[in-house]
Amino acid sequence: ELKVEQNPLFLSMQEGKNYTIYCNYSTTSDRLYWYRQDPGKSLESLFVLLSNGAVKQEGRLMASLDTKARLSTLHITAAVHDLSATYFCAGSKDTGNQFYFGTGTSLTVIP
């Protein structure tokens, strides 16, 4: 079974600051995903990372994947209030679409 750990669980940051969310996984994962969830809402896909060294950026968010270290990071640049949400990473193996989710990081951006 693929185990996925995220840290921190809770993150409170000031607007304009930078921070990184870490996602470690236990065994080889073919793909690594990042999702965002707003309170009471479903999961919104942010990034799909497919290979070692993959880096993707969208707005103030940048995700990267290091398969050798079994680590993915989600970097937040110059945070704004609209980024407040819970962020999940998820891995999958080659046997289908079974996702293994991390515990989530609840991000609060304060003015």
Next chain:
Amino acid sequence: KAGVTQTPRYLIKTRGQQVTLSCSPISGHRSVSWYQQTPGQGLQFLFEYFSETQRNKGNFPGRFSGRQFSNSRSEMNVSTLELGDSALYLCASSFLIWTLNEQFFGPGTRLTVL
């Protein structure tokens, strides 16, 4: 393109009852997966269907079952409901399995068991 739809959005049941949840995937998507989300256990995989066949199953008791129809719509059923089954049930669809496609999630069904 319409997204993944789930019905009903909210359900209240009592212990011992059974419930059926429905999921309509994005048009053209053939894989449907179900997840349970609770504050204590987080997001946990229930099962995945592709072309009416269950491809993967998570570690849930036999009270949880599902099926997929020829039009890719899927249902999941929970029998003999327990208080611990209260959760947000999410359905996700993707075009194919064993590909690099991402999964798109529906709005979820919030089940409360009293």
